[in-house]
Amino acid sequence: MALQNNSPETAIRDSLRDRIITFKPENFDDLALDVFRYQAAFNPVYSQFIGALNVDPNKITRLTDIPFLPIQFFKTHTIRTGNVAVTADTIFESSGTTGLNTSRHHLYxxxxxxxxxxxxxxxxxxxxxxxxxxxxxxxxxxxxxxxxxxxxxxxxxxxxxxxxxxxxxxxxxxxxxxxxxxxxxxxxxxxxxxxxxxxxxxxxxxxxxxxxxxxxxxxxxxxxxxxxxxxxxxxxxxxxxxxxxxxxxxxxxxxGMTELISQGYSHGNGLFEPGNTLRILIRDVNDPLTISDHNPDKTKTGGINVIDLANLDSCAFIETQDLGRFGDAPGTFYVMGRFDNSDIRGCNLMVL
CATH class of the missing domain: 3.40.50 (Rossmann fold)
Structure with a gap:
C-alpha cells in the first residue's frame, strides 16, 4: 500500500507491517499495544471514540484496557488508519438483509x-x-x-x-x-x-x-x-x-467477517482456534468495558471482542455482536450466537 511520502505515519506503519508478518506468538501483546498507539494517533474515527471515553492512549498498558470500537461503526463511517494516498484496492461489504445498512471494510x-x-x-x-x-x-x-x-x-x-x-x-x-x-x-x-x-x-x-x-x-x-x-x-x-x-x-x-482480515478455524465440535494474528477477548454482557483475556469459568458467556493485528489500515480492536466463551486450551473459543438486538449478518454463525 502506498502512503504519502511526507506523512509522519509512513515509517511507523511500514515498521508495524513488517512486525506483523514476522512476529512470534509470545510478542503478540507488545505488538498489539504498538498497533493500538498507532491507530489511536492516526485513525480519526477511532481517535474520537477513544476521546469520548476519556481514555489516554499513553496510559494503556494491558490489552484488556484497550477501547474496542463497536462494529456498527463500519456501517456509518469509513474506518481508516493513516493518510492513504490511493483509493482502496477493493471495498468489502457485508451481505446483511434488505433494508439494513451493511458494513464496509476498505482494503488498502x-x-x-x-x-x-x-x-x-x-x-x-x-x-x-x-x-x-x-x-x-x-x-x-x-x-x-x-x-x-x-x-x-x-x-x-x-x-x-x-x-x-x-x-x-x-x-x-x-x-x-x-x-x-x-x-x-x-x-x-x-x-x-x-x-x-x-x-x-x-x-x-x-x-x-x-x-x-x-x-x-x-x-x-x-x-x-x-x-x-x-x-x-x-x-x-x-x-x-x-x-x-x-x-x-x-x-x-x-x-471470519467482513470487518476482519484474519480468521479462526474449528476442526470440529464448534471449538475455534484463532489465527496467529487474531486474539479473542470476552466482555461482560452488562458492562462492555469489563474485558477478560482468560476466564477460569469457561462456562461464562460474553460478548466477543477481537484483536486483529492485520487490520493495520482500518481498526484492529473491534467489539463484535457475537456471543462466545473461552475454550479449555489457551486462545480457543466457542461462538454461542449473537446479541438479540443485533442485525442478522450474512456470515452469521448459529447458536449452539
Missing part, C-alpha cells in the same frame, strides 16, 4: 490480506497446493464484494488444482466432481467449503453420496449463514445432518 493492502489468510490456513491445514478446493458459496458469488469470496479465490489460485473452483447453483456438477476425485485419488485432500444453507441443500438433494466415504481426505467446512433460505437451526443439529449425509466424522468451520 491486498498483499497483506492474502499473506495473512493463507498463513492462517496453512498453520491449520497445511499448504494449499495439497488441496482440491470446491467452494459452494452461491449467495456470496451473487455479490462482487464478499471478503469470503476474495479469500477463497486466492486459495483456489494457490491450490494450483484444475479441479478447484466455485459452484454457484449446480450441485450436480459438484457431485460429479466429487465422484471423479473419489475414483481418481492423487494424494491430495479435498476441501468442500460452503455456506450453511447450501451444504444442507446438498445433503438434502436425495443423491446417494456414499461414495464420499472413499474420499479419506475430505474436509467439509461450514462458513455459517442461512441467508433467509432456510429456518435457523442449532449448529449441533446442522452438523449432525451434514456428518451423516456427507459421510464425514466432523464438520469444520471458519470464523
Amino acid at each position: 493492502d491486498p498483499e497483506l490480506y492474502k499473506l495473512v489468510s493463507e498463513r492462517i490456513f496453512q498453520l491449520n491445514y497445511g499448504d494449499l497446493n495439497r488441496f482440491h478446493i470446491l467452494a459452494l458459496l452461491p449467495s456470496y458469488l451473487e455479490r462482487n464484494n464478499s471478503s469470503l469470496v476474495y479469500m477463497v479465490q486466492h486459495f483456489i489460485a494457490r491450490s494450483g488444482s484444475e479441479h478447484s473452483g466455485f459452484y454457484l447453483n449446480n450441485p450436480q456438477e459438484l457431485l460429479e466432481k466429487l465422484k471423479f476425485l473419489s475414483q481418481n485419488p492423487d494424494g491430495k485432500s479435498v476441501l468442500l467449503l460452503g455456506v450453511t444453507f447450501a451444504l444442507l441443500d446438498l445433503a438434502d438433494s436425495g443423491e446417494n453420496m456414499s461414495f464420499l466415504q472413499n474420499l479419506d481426505k475430505l474436509i467439509v467446512m461450514d462458513t455459517g449463514g442461512m441467508k433467509g433460505r432456510r429456518r435457523e437451526m442449532l449448529r449441533e443439529e446442522v452438523h449432525d445432518i451434514l456428518t451423516q449425509e456427507l459421510h464425514v466424522p466432523v464438520i469444520h468451520s471458519e470464523y
